[in-house]
Amino acid sequence: MLTVTAPDGVPEVREGDDLAALLLPVVDLADGDIVVVTSKVVSKAEGRVVDGDREEWITAETVRSVARRGATRIVRNRLGLTMAAAGVDASNVARGAVVLLPLDPDASAARLRAAIAERTGRNVGVIVTDTAGRAWREGQTDIAVGAAGVVVLESFEGRLDEHGNELAVTAPAVADEIASVAELAQGKLGGRPFAVVRGRADLVLDPGDDGPGAGALIRPDGGDLFGYGAREAVLRALVRHPADAAPFGAPVTSDELVELLTWFGVDARAAGDVVRCAGDQPELIEILAFVHGWTVDPVPDGTDLRLSVVSP
Structure with missing residues (x-):
């Protein structure tokens, strides 16, 4: 019992x-x-228990912003927890103070x-x-x-x-x-x-x-399938900052990447641990590669693009 x-x-x-x-x-x-x-x-x-502005303390306790809708911020905090307001609490405490x-x-x-x-x-x-x-x-x-x-x-x-x-x-x-x-x-x-x-x-x-x-x-960054909110994931993919890659998860296989590129109309083929594809849609290819753990390498002939897995 x-x-x-x-x-x-x-x-x-x-x-x-x-x-x-x-x-x-x-x-x-x-x-x-x-x-x-x-x-x-x-x-x-x-x-x-600390004095100060709650929003400033949320920012201080935040490692990575996951999603924001109006005043609500969902973040990954310094403990690795993904939660609203980084766990900063302004209830049951004197006015003007917050609890971390x-x-x-x-x-x-x-x-x-x-x-x-x-x-x-x-x-x-x-x-x-x-x-x-x-x-x-x-x-x-x-x-x-x-x-x-x-x-x-x-x-x-x-x-x-x-x-x-x-x-x-x-x-x-x-x-x-x-x-x-x-x-x-x-x-x-x-x-x-x-x-x-x-x-x-x-x-x-x-x-x-x-x-x-x-x-x-706590799942590791990139292991929870939801590293960003729906809107934020699109924005991060467009910017493609290297620091934003981890929350998108582990790299896909070369065959999976070829399947994705083909679905978007890109002529692609796997060659071992690399993927080669036509270079007529470079922006699209870079975005798809980035969010799936791959990167676009320069190719001397300037026609095809060569993609390789990002090193951990």
Whole structure:
């Protein structure tokens, strides 16, 4: 049976506060429990509340802009997370100040886990959460942005269902699922920054093993198929700045590139690890090559174009 408890009675968290000291008086922990804590109180305790303009802080926390519609900015932030406003939050904080995400949420989770173990002898997992939207779906849900001592991806690779079919979903993001169920108990306005999830001790790692952390849930740049918004992808392809190539993903094969060029009416042919094609549409060919991980090389005879895979 899975139970989730989000205790009342936690005071306002301020810089320098000891989160374990705030948590332990209001919970009764057991081995195998998973402690869930919001990133906001972690940030407050770690001094990540800053003064200044929210838009300027969003820019400062942004590594790459993914999409923008009006005032809404979806960005990839310094932690590798793709989320609205880079995770910069102006709620539940004094006017004129904003809360930034922890510098290293996995490390924050590990410190809290170690403090709990030292003071109680209990072996628990810890998950640090934040709220994020989802592509194609309205509303938001909580996700794991930091984790220690807990499995974040539960592997089902190679398992069969009762009919002998191999399971298609091989790695449920259990850390995100735990973050979401904890938020149901915590609520957004309940003043309950902690939750304890009990009933999945199988997900808690051995003492001293903090695991890969929530960072393991982040796909590498270019690995998520949606490196830019729909409009932004077109603009980036037209500009073709080398720094923008990675979010378009891994290069296609020479045969796949020939198929794409042919679909656009380009006379193209593969020759091993290069592609040669007629040079009468150079702009189009350069765009198609760029977004598929290839580049156009100069050819001395000036008639055909030679395309080769971009080196990693």
